[in-house]
Amino acid sequence: MSVNVAENVANIKMRVRQACERSGRAIDDVRIIAVTKYVSVATAKQAVEAGIADIGENRIEGALEKAAAIGQARLHFVGSLQSRKVKNIVNVVSCIHSLDRLSLAKEIDKRLEPGKTIDCFVQVNVSGEQSKNGLSPDEVRPFINELAAYPAVRVIGLMTMAPFEQDAERTRPIFSKLRELRDQIKADKLSSAPCTELSMGMSNDFEVAIEEGATFIRLGTSLVGKEES
Numbered sequence: 001m002s003v004n005v006a007e008n009v010a011n012i013k014m015r016v017r018q019a020c021e022r023s024g025r026a027i028d029d030v031r032i033i034a035v036t037k038y039v040s041v042a043t044a045k046q047a048v049e050a051g052i053a054d055i056g057e058n059r060i061e062g063a064l065e066k067a068a069a070i071g072q073a074r075l076h077f078v079g080s081l082q083s084r085k086v087k088n089i090v091n092v093v094s095c096i097h098s099l100d101r102l103s104l105a106k107e108i109d110k111r112l113e114p115g116k117t118i119d120c121f122v123q124v125n126v127s128g129e130q131s132k133n134g135l136s137p138d139e140v141r142p143f144i145n146e147l148a149a150y151p152a153v154r155v156i157g158l159m160t161m162a163p164f165e166q167d168a169e170r171t172r173p174i175f176s177k178l179r180e181l182r183d184q185i186k187a188d189k190l191s192s193a194p195c196t197e198l199s200m201g202m203s204n205d206f207e208v209a210i211e212e213g214a215t216f217i218r219l220g221t222s223l224v225g226k227e228e229s
């Protein structure tokens with residue numbers, strides 16, 4: 001099914017604005033990442049032309065393919081990342097949302113061009129579902145302290161995926177828990193981990209995530225649709 005990306009972008013931006021108004025937040029504090037894993041390069045380009053400045057991919061191949069086509073837009077890696085593949089993308093993406101182990105941080109630090117740093121989110125499994133990646137909330141602070149050994153890795157925030165709920169309202173405790181954790185780490189004022197950001201909210205639950213403080217929302221189907229491959 002082909003979708004009108006520009007129309008979706010306008011519609012989503014309106015919903016983002018309303019969620020910001022409901023929660024007394026500034027609209028500029030919420031960045032929309034178009035997750036293009038189910039769509040073609042051409043559709044990703046349409047999103048950029050419609051004013052989306054952030055593109056997300058969860059596979060190496062998809063990330064490389066889109067990177068070549070999206071011009072100045074920033075590329076976010078949002079999928080689980082194998083250490084041996086870090087070298088293929090670490091100098092291509094602007095941001096990694098799935099940092100969940102020290103071995104991965106070590107590899108990022110090793111493979112990034114000398115002198116550079118890369119913005120990362122630590123992925124947290126707030127819901128505790130078996131199927132989800134990420135650290136348990138208790139593990140996050142000690143993990144972030146240990147990350148100081150890898151200076152190329154800059155922890156800008158925390159990321160989570162909420163379980164799919166028919167009623168998005170039920171995801172609220174997940175998002176508020178991530179925000180509380182972010183606030184604790186932010187208060188530590190580590191130079192390697194400013195931790196000011198929250199990557200949370202997908203097509204089904206982004207409005208609740210915004211009300212709970214999301215600064216990056218990751219939208220796939222609601223923004224760019226899903227194409228047969």
Ligand SMILES: *Cc1c(COP(=O)(O)O)cnc(C)c1O
Nearest residue numbers: 035058078202203218219220221
């Ligand atoms: C696919 C994906 C999304 C977007 O999912 P939608 O429900 O289509 O909006 C967001 N975050 C991650 C990590 C994803 O893999």
